[in-house]
């Protein structure tokens with residue numbers, strides 16, 4: 149079994165294959181710890197899914213430093229009104245540099261997976277009796293099955309899917325930078341700022357521990373390209389001029405450059421995530437939540453589902469496209485409704501700032517906060 153990519157999807161898949169008796173190789177082009185452009189907010193459902201595999205995994209992750217334990221989010225509407233959502237599942241923010249290295253350490257500690265870092269996949273082809281992977285250094289690996297967990301620019305997806313490109317309406321662009329000395333922030337609170345200048349997206353301000361903040365901006369790619377928006381500049385302009393942010397960033401110090409990356413969002417017309425002898429999980433399968441932009445949880449959950457599918461294939465000695473469709477059906481059943489609802493909501497709110505203002509006011513009424521939390525997942 150070959151898993152390509154040792155981010156949340158790939159590591160969860162390897163952890164879920166523990167005790168399967170299968171020989172598993174986990175490749176990544178990077179050497180860990182490696183950075184990943186992200187908001188660094190680990191959704192509660194990511195930790196819940198790992199805890200269901202083995203509580204020892206989450207116990208280890210709760211020791212991670214630096215981190216900021218999150219209990220609530222503050223949503224600030226374009227008109228300036230704001231409200232708090234209190235989350236049921238305990239969770240934290242932690243820089244992906246540390247979080248992903250901790251996930252890989254769990255694979256190293258708890259499984260017999262062969263981990264190969266600095267191993268970039270260049271090409272993959274499906275032969276009648278195996279998948280053949282060619283690495284950038286010329287080495288070849290053959291496997292019964294390849295599980296593509298190689299992120300938004302998945303080589304496995306590009307090589308093996310008949311229709312590999314995502315429409316811009318199903319893709320977001322995001323940028324982020326780290327800051328310290330941000331005024332007025334509360335530990336345990338993630339903040340989301342909506343504005344007329346970045347519709348169908350938002351600016352986030354997430355504490356990540358050790359006095360640092362992950363600050364970023366994400367938006368639908370079709371809008372970025374239609375309005376020729378420079379997201380890096382828009383982020384910095386907002387921090388300097390936004391009425392709710394300018395004062396808080398007056399003394400702030402930026403740590404490193406503003407860096408960007410793509411978010412393949414789910415919820416529209418979903419592309420297949422499998423075929424003969426291959427499965428895709430996480431960003432490679434375009435599973436990011438369109439409304440909130442979180443994907444770590446969906447990567448972990450799909451990585452675990454891919455492992456279940458892999459076991460079934462081995463048990464039945466059947467790696468056909470037909471059997472793999474069970475995996476697509478399970479993804480659709482378990483993750484599809486949430487993604488579709490978020491996509492519709494993102495498009496609705498993104499083009500109607502007045503609706504966001506109204507929703508923010510309504511959510512402040514007693515009893516309606518719970519409704520708002522259910523709506524945003």
Ligand SMILES: Cc1cc2nc3c(=O)[nH]c(=O)nc-3n(C[C@H](O)[C@H](O)[C@H](O)COP(=O)(O)OP(=O)(O)OC[C@H]3O[C@@H](n4cnc5c(N)ncnc54)[C@H](O)[C@@H]3O)c2cc1C
Nearest residue numbers: 153155156157177186187189269299322430431442443444
């Ligand atoms: C700006 C931004 C902000 C975000 N904020 C959040 C957030 O706050 N919370 C949240 O939950 N999600 C967030 N996301 C989404 C989240 O980052 C992803 O959904 C998540 O990382 C997906 O995990 P993954 O394992 O599928 O892919 P990745 O984490 O991208 O891991 C893929 C791995 O594959 C490796 N790889 C790639 N190509 C190859 C190759 N050819 N050969 C070998 N290895 C390869 C990479 O090195 C990498 O380690 C954000 C994304 C962006 C871009």
